[in-house]
Amino acid sequence: MRASDLTGVFNCGIIFFVSGKSERDNSLINALIDAYPDARCELNYISDFELLVAVILSAQCTDRRVNLVTRELFEVANAPKKILELGEEALAKIIYPCGFYKVKAANIIDTARVLDENYNGKVPNDFDSLIKLKGVGRKTANVVMGELFNSGGVAVDTHVFRVSRRLGLASGNTVEKVELELAEKFKGLANRQIHHAMIFHGRYCCKSRNPECGRCRVREFCKVVEK
Numbered sequence: 001m002r003a004s005d006l007t008g009v010f011n012c013g014i015i016f017f018v019s020g021k022s023e024r025d026n027s028l029i030n031a032l033i034d035a036y037p038d039a040r041c042e043l044n045y046i047s048d049f050e051l052l053v054a055v056i057l058s059a060q061c062t063d064r065r066v067n068l069v070t071r072e073l074f075e076v077a078n079a080p081k082k083i084l085e086l087g088e089e090a091l092a093k094i095i096y097p098c099g100f101y102k103v104k105a106a107n108i109i110d111t112a113r114v115l116d117e118n119y120n121g122k123v124p125n126d127f128d129s130l131i132k133l134k135g136v137g138r139k140t141a142n143v144v145m146g147e148l149f150n151s152g153g154v155a156v157d158t159h160v161f162r163v164s165r166r167l168g169l170a171s172g173n174t175v176e177k178v179e180l181e182l183a184e185k186f187k188g189l190a191n192r193q194i195h196h197a198m199i200f201h202g203r204y205c206c207k208s209r210n211p212e213c214g215r216c217r218v219r220e221f222c223k224v225v226e227k
């Protein structure tokens with residue numbers, strides 16, 4: 001039986017078979033997951049709210065720096081009410097190293113207020129509510145949905161954008177187009193594991209300027225490098 005003949009989605013250990021996907025896509029997805037079995041979210045968080053704040057802070061900033069900042073921040077304020085008590089000015093001072101600190105502080109305060117007033121301090125588990133929060137765009141909402149609820153679309157960051165095009169999973173020239181293509185390819189899949197594998201591949205091997213093609217575990221699928 002061919003992988004593409006199977007109906008439904010079966011996660012057998014690390015093997016994914018996706019109905020309607022090409023044999024190539026199935027093989028590539030499995031190879032990526034195989035190559036990065038320990039791929040995971042590298043932002044440190046304990047609660048849903050901490051993850052949401054960390055993802056907002058991660059815009060134009062490395063996960064490593066966000067983790068340094070949130071270690072200090074979450075000690076004093078790790079819930080909507082506490083963030084509101086801390087206040088925008090004090091918050092901005094703490095998150096300064098993440099860049100765009102004034103905008104991010106204003107967004108986090110506004111988001112904390114909305115969560116406190118409308119959601120009993122909880123992070124909503126639906127995409128449409130998430131993207132109405134200040135500082136939460138499609139990428140952030142998809143990361144949160146995927147990480148907390150293992151659902152939602154595909155969060156296309158710089159790594160996912162580059163890797164999916166190089167590997168022929170997508171061809172669009174905008175984040176929105178690539179997101180649509182990947183959503184179609186990953187339809188029905190719990191895509192968190194694939195998403196993390198793609199990010200790890202982009203971050204640690206298929207780098208923007210000097211990809212380490214010599215040790216690439218998915219080179220046979222690459223569209224831009226000679227085999």
Ligand code: SF4
Nearest residue numbers: 206211213216219222
């Ligand atoms: S062969 Fe090189 S460019 Fe192609 S996917 Fe692998 S690391 Fe990226």
